[in-house]
Amino acid sequence: MKRILDLYKTPYGLSIKRGLTLATPFLILGSFALLLNSFPHEGYQAALEGAAGGRLSVLLEYLYNVTLGSLALILLITISISFGQMVQKDEAALYPVTAVCAYLSFCGGLQEQSAYVFASDWVFSAMCIALISGGLLRKLMQMVHRIKKLHTIGADYIFNLTIKGLLPIALICILFGIVGLALRSVIDTGNITNFGSYLFLKLFSGIGKNLFGILLYVFFSHLLWFFGIHGTNTLDAVAKQFFEEGVDVNQALIEAGLAPTEIFSKTFLDTFVFVGGCGAALCLVLALFIAAKKSNNRKLAQVASPFVLFNISEIVIFGFPVIFNSAMFIPFLLTPLVLALTSSGAMALGLVPMVSNSVEWTVPVLFSGYQATGSLAGSLLQLFNVAVGTCIYIPFIKRSEKKQTRDFRSSVKDMEKAMFQCETAGKAPELMTGTSPFEYAAKALALDMENAIDRGQVQLHYQIQITGEGKIHGAEALLRWEHPVAGNISPPLLIDIAYEGGFLRKLGLYIVESVCRDVREMKRIYSKDLHISINLSPYQMEDEVFLEEALEAIDRYDLDGTQLVFEITERVLLNNSPQMQRRINRLREKGYKVSIDDFGMGHGSMLYLQNMTFDEVKLDGKLVKQMLDNKRSKDIISGIVKLADDLDFQVVAEYVETQQQRDMLQELGCDIYQGYFYGKAEPLPVFEEKYLIP
Numbered sequence: 296m297k298r299i300l301d302l303y304k305t306p307y308g309l310s311i312k313r314g315l316t317l318a319t320p321f322l323i324l325g326s327f328a329l330l331l332n333s334f335p336h337e338g339y340q341a342a343l344e345g346a347a348g349g350r351l352s353v354l355l356e357y358l359y360n361v362t363l364g365s366l367a368l369i370l371l372i373t374i375s376i377s378f379g380q381m382v383q384k385d386e387a388a389l390y391p392v393t394a395v396c397a398y399l400s401f402c403g404g405l406q407e408q409s410a411y412v413f414a415s416d417w418v419f420s421a422m423c424i425a426l427i428s429g430g431l432l433r434k435l436m437q438m439v440h441r442i443k444k445l446h447t448i449g450a451d452y453i454f455n456l457t458i459k460g461l462l463p464i465a466l467i468c469i470l471f472g473i474v475g476l477a478l479r480s481v482i483d484t485g486n487i488t489n490f491g492s493y494l495f496l497k498l499f500s501g502i503g504k505n506l507f508g509i510l511l512y513v514f515f516s517h518l519l520w521f522f523g524i525h526g527t528n529t530l531d532a533v534a535k536q537f538f539e540e541g542v543d544v545n546q547a548l549i550e551a552g553l554a555p556t557e558i559f560s561k562t563f564l565d566t567f568v569f570v571g572g573c574g575a576a577l578c579l580v581l582a583l584f585i586a587a588k589k590s591n592n593r594k595l596a597q598v599a600s601p602f603v604l605f606n607i608s609e610i611v612i613f614g615f616p617v618i619f620n621s622a623m624f625i626p627f628l629l630t631p632l633v634l635a636l637t638s639s640g641a642m643a644l645g646l647v648p649m650v651s652n653s654v655e656w657t658v659p660v661l662f663s664g665y666q667a668t669g670s671l672a673g674s675l676l677q678l679f680n681v682a683v684g685t686c687i688y689i690p691f692i693k694r695s696e697k698k699q700t701r702d703f704r705s706s707v708k709d710m711e712k713a714m715f716q717c718e719t720a721g722k723a724p725e726l727m728t729g730t731s732p733f734e735y736a737a738k739a740l741a742l743d744m745e746n747a748i749d750r751g752q753v754q755l756h757y758q759i760q761i762t763g764e765g766k767i768h769g770a771e772a773l774l775r776w777e778h779p780v781a782g783n784i785s786p787p788l789l790i791d792i793a794y795e796g797g798f799l800r801k802l803g804l805y806i807v808e809s810v811c812r813d814v815r816e817m818k819r820i821y822s823k824d825l826h827i828s829i830n831l832s833p834y835q836m837e838d839e840v841f842l843e844e845a846l847e848a849i850d851r852y853d854l855d856g857t858q859l860v861f862e863i864t865e866r867v868l869l870n871n872s873p874q875m876q877r878r879i880n881r882l883r884e885k886g887y888k889v890s891i892d893d894f895g896m897g898h899g900s901m902l903y904l905q906n907m908t909f910d911e912v913k914l915d916g917k918l919v920k921q922m923l924d925n926k927r928s929k930d931i932i933s934g935i936v937k938l939a940d941d942l943d944f945q946v947v948a949e950y951v952e953t954q955q956q957r958d959m960l961q962e963l964g965c966d967i968y969q970g971y972f973y974g975k976a977e978p979l980p981v982f983e984e985k986y987l988i989p
Contacts, residue, residue, distance in 0.1 A: 314376075366418055652667055744802075827859040
């Protein structure tokens with residue numbers, strides 16, 4: 296089992312997960328259509344049949360057929376395109392087309408089939424073919440890329456790609472056509488799922504319709520569901536042959552004046568075991584309402600709740616997901632097994648009458664229990680089962696959410712490490728590309744962050760800057776965001792996520808506006824001059840529209856007595872273009888100071904001194920940390936301070952953490968300090984109370 300579940304971490308398993316997620320809108324639409332068309336009320340059904348001459352019912356049937364009724368086709372496309380995007384983004388479009396053609400080749404086309412090959416009972420076949428055809432296409436495309444003769448020099452890229460894909464696609468379609476033809480000639484069916492039902496029929500013919508048989512039926516149907524196979528449809532032949540007649544037998548006995556004898560029937564399963572659908576989905580949804588802490592899971596419960604009342608479970612089963620979720624394997628199988636035992640036990644002891652009436656599977660809980668048994672005891676048994684099933688699910692919901700949290704936190708930590716490695720190597724990170732292992736985690740983080748900006752949940756903290764005389768010089772505004780799951784996230788990662796997510800300008804303006812509001816608040820209680828530093832990333836300095844909008848935003852505030860200082864990194868200096876110099880000069884013309892962050896004695900730093908377009912440098916933190924033990928670091932700082940005297944700019948030392956460091960910096964002539972020796976970055980109320988309130 297562990298090895299099977301480990302496959303879920305590969306492109307094959309991840310493509311199933313992403314494919315199921317992408318299919319969710321179609322599942323919801325199909326479930327709505329099915330519910331509206333099958334609502335178990337005679338008056339409603341009569342009104343529906345009369346609405347628009349029966350066309351409304353036909354329209355709902357159409358919607359169901361093209362969504363939930365075509366689940367095999369939808370998953371074939373979503374799984375294969377997810378696989379293609381993970382393994383080769385340029386060629387991703389070939390994967391779903393190849394999968395559909397291979398699938399139809401396997402099925403022998405559409406016209407030859409007596410059954411609709413895209414229906415939900417074909418899901419297992421479709422999923423297998425999507426993955427196998429994807430794996431084959433990936434391998435074959437890697438092989439043909441090595442054949443130089445297939446490349447046409449000067450031709451369009453897409454043309455070359457399609458020429459190279461011709462042979463692999465043809466081979467895949469031929470292969471699946473041969474396999475499908477062979478299966479149909481041997482077993483008279485091309486559907487692997489249907490073939491499985493024949494095997495189960497043979498198995499159950501030796502067991503019969505006793506308690507062991509019903510438990511085995513429940514176990515196998517849910518085991519299949521867990522691996523993405525429509526277990527109810529796969530075992531439909533078993534249910535019809537062994538359990539469907541139970542109600543008829545009981546009705547005949549009652550009419551003859553005898554007591555019913557058959558506990559087990561298809562209605563028994565639908566009404567008392569599959570409460571809310573497979574896995575007793577109503578219990579799962581209630582457990583989500585009670586135990587789920589993550590907002591997405593609670594929203595899923597809200598969306599799924601009206602459907603599970605009518606025993607439509609696909610939304611919650613695919614949406615949570617339960618499918619391929621190792622944390623949910625035990626409760627998903629255990630809950631219906633326990634409910635089968637409690638229900639059969641209650642009927643065997645005479646506490647609840649045996650099922651004597653057939654009930655449509657869409658009849659909601661409580662009503663179905665009463666109709667099936669003709670007694671309120673049937674409804675009470677359903678209530679008891681729902682309570683038991685919910686209690687089984689609750690600890691596993693908590694465990695699953697903890698696993699989701701651990702996985703997401705791990706992804707964020709790995710992204711931060713990747714960011715650091717890229718910064719060290721001087722490369723721009725690409726976290727959201729199809730080749731990135733963090734693509735979907737980064738995109739999820741981006742959505743959360745943009746949401747947080749809109750809700751004002753992204754904060755600024757302020758770290759104090761002190762002069763050599765012990766007076767307040769100002770503070771640096773530092774970006775902070777505590778993600779509800781991942782906790783505090785490093786600012787460099789936030790900036791990159793905002794850039795790759797396309798909302799860096801929005802974040803930058805949010806920061807500028809927040810600083811202006813905070814400065815206005817500071818001036819209410821502190822009348823002396825303050826220098827407030829704002830960090831600008833290279834991406835923001837390259838965006839002239841952002842710069843002008845930021846300046847317009849600042850103009851709307853009265854910041855008299857406050858000197859804004861815009862900190863830029865050395866990476867900006869390397870772009871020594873006239874446009875960049877013009878933007879820096881624009882800031883200075885407006886009366887704002889420009890500071891160079893992480894300034895050292897590198898070629899870029901020294902070369903930029905010639906332009907005289909800055910007012911301040913912040914020493915590279917490594918120099919400050921190493922100066923007590925490294926004479927070269929001390930000499931470099933001394934040299935920068937002397938240059939500052941000659942060229943008329945200020946020097947600020949960051950990462951000042953000890954009295955020794957402060958004393959040496961003062962001895963070297965640097966007299967503005969920032970670091971933990973004076974205080975960490977604090978939220979505005981704490982900063983004001985600590986440093987500004989007399």
